[in-house]
Amino acid sequence: MSQVIEYSETVMEHFSNPRNVGEIEDASGVGTVGNAKCGDIMRIYLDVNDEQIIQDCKFKTFGCGAAVATSSMATEMIKGKSVKEALQLTNKAVQEALGGLPDVKVHCSLLAEEAVHAAFWDYAQKNHLEIEGLKPPVEDIDETKEFYEMSGEKGRE
Amino acid sequence: MSKFIYLDNAATTKVKEEVYEAMQPYWKELYGNASSIYSFAGKSKKAIEDARETVAKFLGAKPEEIYFTGSGSESDNWALKAVAFAKREKGKHIITSKIEHHAILNTCEYLEKLGYEISYIDVDEYGVVKMDELKAAIREDTILISVMFANNEIGTIQPIKEIGSIAHEHGILFHTDAVQAYGHEPIDVNQLNIDMLSASGHKMNGPKGVGILYLRNSVKIGPFIHGGAQERGRRAGTYNTPAIVGFGKATEIAEREMDRRRNYETELRDYLIERVLSEVPYTRLNGHKTNRLSGNANFSFRFIEGESLLILLDQKGIAGSSGSACTSGSLDPSHVLLAIGLPHEIAHGSLRLTLSEENTKEEIDYVVEELKQIVERLRNMSPLYEDFVKSEKKQND
Numbered sequence: 001m002s003q004v005i006e007y008s009e010t011v012m013e014h015f016s017n018p019r020n021v022g023e024i025e026d027a028s029g030v031g032t033v034g035n036a037k038c039g040d041i042m043r044i045y046l047d048v049n050d051e052q053i054i055q056d057c058k059f060k061t062f063g064c065g066a067a068v069a070t071s072s073m074a075t076e077m078i079k080g081k082s083v084k085e086a087l088q089l090t091n092k093a094v095q096e097a098l099g100g101l102p103d104v105k106v107h108c109s110l111l112a113e114e115a116v117h118a119a120f121w122d123y124a125q126k127n128h129l130e131i132e133g134l135k136p137p138v139e140d141i142d143e144t145k146e147f148y149e150m151s152g153e154k155g156r157e
Numbered sequence: 158m159s160k161f162i163y164l165d166n167a168a169t170t171k172v173k174e175e176v177y178e179a180m181q182p183y184w185k186e187l188y189g190n191a192s193s194i195y196s197f198a199g200k201s202k203k204a205i206e207d208a209r210e211t212v213a214k215f216l217g218a219k220p221e222e223i224y225f226t227g228s229g230s231e232s233d234n235w236a237l238k239a240v241a242f243a244k245r246e247k248g249k250h251i252i253t254s255k256i257e258h259h260a261i262l263n264t265c266e267y268l269e270k271l272g273y274e275i276s277y278i279d280v281d282e283y284g285v286v287k288m289d290e291l292k293a294a295i296r297e298d299t300i301l302i303s304v305m306f307a308n309n310e311i312g313t314i315q316p317i318k319e320i321g322s323i324a325h326e327h328g329i330l331f332h333t334d335a336v337q338a339y340g341h342e343p344i345d346v347n348q349l350n351i352d353m354l355s356a357s358g359h360k361m362n363g364p365k366g367v368g369i370l371y372l373r374n375s376v377k378i379g380p381f382i383h384g385g386a387q388e389r390g391r392r393a394g395t396y397n398t399p400a401i402v403g404f405g406k407a408t409e410i411a412e413r414e415m416d417r418r419r420n421y422e423t424e425l426r427d428y429l430i431e432r433v434l435s436e437v438p439y440t441r442l443n444g445h446k447t448n449r450l451s452g453n454a455n456f457s458f459r460f461i462e463g464e465s466l467l468i469l470l471d472q473k474g475i476a477g478s479s480g481s482a483c484t485s486g487s488l489d490p491s492h493v494l495l496a497i498g499l500p501h502e503i504a505h506g507s508l509r510l511t512l513s514e515e516n517t518k519e520e521i522d523y524v525v526e527e528l529k530q531i532v533e534r535l536r537n538m539s540p541l542y543e544d545f546v547k548s549e550k551k552q553n554d
Contacts, residue, residue, distance in 0.1 A: 012468075015465070015468065016472065018538065021537070021538050023543065032540060036500075036501055036502030036505065036541065037501040037502070038501075039462055039481060039490065039501070039505040040462075041539075041540050041541060042540070043540040043543075060538055060539060060540040060543055061538060061539070061540065062460065062461065062462055062538075062539045062540055062541045062542075063462050063465070064462055064464035064465055064481070065464055065465055065468050067462075068465060068538065
């Protein structure tokens with residue numbers, strides 16, 4: 001039933017002591033991605049000021065060790081950044097910052113990027129802003145076959 | 158971290174001291190090839206035949222009906238593939254259950270590729286094979302029914318005698334994967350209408366790398382491993398003497414101590430189940446409350462995911478396992494938990510704790526206390542729990 005997953009020290013550290021866990025009341029933007037079916041759900045809360053600087057960022061995650069660690073790292077990486085800068089955050093950068101992820105866990109870092117973008121989409125909608133390059137979040141990632149293919153996994157059969 | 162509490166005995170068990178000691182002479186002193194003619198090898202041969210006799214007696218079988226193999230998986234593969242081949246003129250239909258071990262399921266999938274048809278019988282909410290569905294699946298060309306004795310994840314024990322009797326009424330062979338049950342549950346192959354049975358050494362305090370296939374004398378199938386004349390030409394490969402001796406010794410101990418062991422484990426298991434269900438909210442027991450293996454407990458904790466749970470338990474020195482997808486490298490949670498009707502979300506949050514007679518009540522108390530904290534910690538991090546709490550609050554306002 002179970003298998004030992006080899007995580008880097010940084011992943012284990014972020015999983016054991018996750019940064020920025022929680023909620024933000026009256027958040028500027030909230031994004032939730034993933035679904036229970038595939039076993040990962042991430043929710044990101046943003047507090048963005050008038051200068052479009054991310055003052056605070058929190059997360060809640062249902063998922064494996066890698067999902068928690070990527071959420072933690074992604075929130076750390078965008079905190080204090082401008083919206084524009086934060087949008088440049090890629091799953092690859094999160095992965096590198098974590099010292100790599102096992103192949104079967106790469107989709108977790110994709111989910112973190114999606115969650116951040118979904119939160120920005122919500123922020124843009126609330127403030128009637130058009131942010132270049134920002135796309136509406138995918139409603140049901142589980143049905144996005146490319147998602148799994150991108151992460152080098154086989155699609156569901 | 159000095160504390161270590163092993164609660165994964167369904168994965169593998171510790172070799173008993175007595176078993177270990179019994180194996181020792183066959184590495185460096187009595188290393189002779191049991192198939193050789195000189196008297197030095199005769200001692201190895203004798204040890205193997207003694208083990209065979211012990212196993213046969215334990216199962217109510219004849220010694221010549223016991224074949225030593227390399228693993229439970231090999232025994233499963235042999236039974237299914239060899240019956241499929243031997244009976245190919247009679248038919249190409251096999252009946253099994255949806256909750257079998259992958260040694261059975263993946264073998265069936267392979268046989269499907271070769272043109273065999275497999276009926277996968279559903280189970281009820283406790284994991285018991287639906288007998289009406291099983292009966293209805295029987296056809297003229299059905300050659301084999303294979304249903305596991307007890308499930309490795311949720312511990313449910315199947316109505317083996319009844320399934321065997323249905324098979325025999327229709328002239329169909331009955332195989333059971335008893336890897337989890339052998340040495341833990343009483344088994345008499347004649348009383349239970351079993352034609353073929355797979356078992357493994359390392360699930361009952363014996364060594365890894367050795368299994369058996371019980372093959373009723375009337376079952377005529379060919380070998381799976383071709384080669385030398387070992388096992389009366391039905392299983393080639395030089396005898397793994399130490400492992401076979403270990404298997405025999407573990408069986409001898411099981412025969413002697415099974416009742417006491419089962420009673421002890423059952424009491425401890427029920428204590429664990431009762432405490433977890435009453436002290437951790439939003440938790441369910443998977444499998445049946447009483448009709449389950451003595452050492453098996455399987456829970457689902459809502460709103461949390463199994464791998465995270467396992468890592469945090471591991472950090473507290475507790476070894477368990479989960480049916481979460483994330484622990485298996487696939488995206489789907491356990492096929493067993495889905496088959497008993499759990500939604501994906503609940504299946505992802507499962508935890509299997511399997512006890513042995515070495516576990517103590519103090520250990521269980523420690524595990525429950527740690528578990529309570531870990532589950533709460535993960536729930537506080539879970540968006541599913543957040544949504545649940547908010548919707549509860551809304552309803553109460």
